[in-house]
Amino acid sequence: MTQVGAACRERLDQLGLAWQPAEALDYVAAPVTVSDLGFGAIKLVPTFRDPPFVMDCHLVVAIAEQAAGLYYLGVRELHFSSIHRVSQVRVGGKRGRSMSRHALGLAIDVFHVVDSEGRKHSVLEHYRGGDGLLGAIENVANQSGAFRMVLTPGNDPESHYDHFHFEALVEYPLSEAAKRAIADQRAQKKAARQKARQKARKTARKRLARKKAAQRKAKKERMARKRARAAKRRGSSRQSRRATPQGDSSAAKPTVQARPQRKTGKSRRRSKPAAARRKAKR
Numbered sequence: 001m002t003q004v005g006a007a008c009r010e011r012l013d014q015l016g017l018a019w020q021p022a023e024a025l026d027y028v029a030a031p032v033t034v035s036d037l038g039f040g041a042i043k044l045v046p047t048f049r050d051p052p053f054v055m056d057c058h059l060v061v062a063i064a065e066q067a068a069g070l071y072y073l074g075v076r077e078l079h080f081s082s083i084h085r086v087s088q089v090r091v092g093g094k095r096g097r098s099m100s101r102h103a104l105g106l107a108i109d110v111f112h113v114v115d116s117e118g119r120k121h122s123v124l125e126h127y128r129g130g131d132g133l134l135g136a137i138e139n140v141a142n143q144s145g146a147f148r149m150v151l152t153p154g155n156d157p158e159s160h161y162d163h164f165h166f167e168a169l170v171e172y173p174l175s176e177a178a179k180r181a182i183a184d185q186r187a188q189k190k191a192a193r194q195k196a197r198q199k200a201r202k203t204a205r206k207r208l209a210r211k212k213a214a215q216r217k218a219k220k221e222r223m224a225r226k227r228a229r230a231a232k233r234r235g236s237s238r239q240s241r242r243a244t245p246q247g248d249s250s251a252a253k254p255t256v257q258a259r260p261q262r263k264t265g266k267s268r269r270r271s272k273p274a275a276a277r278r279k280a281k282r
């Protein structure tokens with residue numbers, strides 16, 4: 001435990017808490033556990049996990065120092081899901097880059113509160129309806145200076161719609177292990193991003209190459225068709241020059257096309273006497 005941790009431990013004794021030092025755990029700088037999760041006048045109750053609940057000493061002090069005030073409001077139990085867990089910050093529905101204070105054992109997620117009459121005040125069900133006790137807890141915690149701003153459905157409806165996130169306000173240097181872990185995590189993410197970018201570039205290059213190959217093929221086919229048409233036209237005109245009445249069908253076409261011209265000529269010649277005849281009749 002660091003020197004800062006030692007000072008904190010003294011404070012635990014002053015507050016009269018039944019605490020034990022805990023074994024070193026991930027990034028928790030001053031790990032302790034509290035017997036029966038009793039914090040003076042109030043109690044923490046886990047919603048589903050089993051003990052031990054390792055916390056940083058500073059979170060214990062922050063809660064214990066507010067216990068009398070919370071008791072005065074009517075709070076008897078704070079039901080929480082987790083304290084220590086290695087995770088990244090999550091606010092506004094997005095995962096942040098930095099490590100969550102849960103990883104340092106400095107934060108606790110409270111889902112509901114039990115009052116002096118045994119009534120359950122659920123953050124999910126009652127906060128938005130203006131539950132007086134939940135609102136008062138939020139105000140007291142924010143005004144105490146013991147916590148960073150409490151995250152609630154009010155200020156973070158995306159990621160904290162069903163619980164209060166309390167985080168002990170303590171600034172002390174991260175342990176070397178924590179710093180290394182954070183740096184490793186960032187390096188891994190950076191490498192993953194680079195790999196993804198390289199893959200995307202490779203895919204784009206392949207797609208472009210396929211597109212160009214298809215364009216080249218299409219052009220080649222177009223040219224081949226054009227050449228074939230030109231060759232056919234040349235062949236047809238050669239055959240039409242040599243055409244005989246017994247010629248094949250392809251050779252017959254130009255002959256058929258040539259006919260109307262002759263017809264037109266004839267009809268023009270015939271039309272004159274016809275018109276003249278009509279004129280004469282009138």
Ligand SMILES: [Zn+2]
Pocket residue numbers: 102107108109164165166
């Ligand atoms: Zn939390």
